[in-house]
Amino acid sequence: MEVWLDAELEWSEATAKKFIVVAKAFHSPSIVTSELTIEDMALYALSAPEVPQAARAAAVWPLKPANEIGRAKRQSAATSRKA
Helix, strand or coil: CHHHHHHHHCCCHHHHHHHHHHHHHCCCHHHCCCCCCCCHHHHHHHCCCCCCHHHHHHHHHHHCCHHHHHHHHHHHHHHHHHC
């Protein structure tokens, strides 16, 4: 596995495991491969179990590409109308 990780992603197994934790904490596998401009260490810190989900969302919201923000706003508006 480590050979594949290094060849495909230039990651160690430890780095891959950290990003698995990040993906689970953010409930989004795509957070790892997204175009966010945030340091890996910041993602690791935000993935700590004691960090509330709202804090994670607030930290990455301004970093999301515009098309994702638009889609999220539309989904939120649709959900609010249903409630």
